[in-house]
Amino acid sequence: MKFMTSKELRSNPSKLWESGTGEETVITVNGKPKAIVIEAENGDIEEQLKSIRRAKARSALDKLRTYSIKHGLNKLTDDDILVEVKKARKHNDTL
Secondary structure, X not given: OEEEEHHHHHHOHHHHHOOOOOOOEEEEEOOEEEEEEOOOOOOOHHHHHHHHHHHHHHHHHXXXXXXXXXXXXXXXXXXXXXXXXXXXXXXXXXX
């Protein structure tokens, strides 16, 4: 994995393709990761995008599960959940 600043990318975009090894490149803005560039595989690009989206969804779900356990939310009963849903809906109706 290599890193490239957004400034480098603007001034010399061909540098992104120099390695040619299929290695991922992290684009940074002000020193913080902003995007990941990966080589498009030959074949079905839509399938590759679906795989990436599934991985992102799994990661988000893992974060939610961790948050739930950390805050004791994994112990809520179905009735507790319904009460929370009703509160949220009532709150949204007042907005």
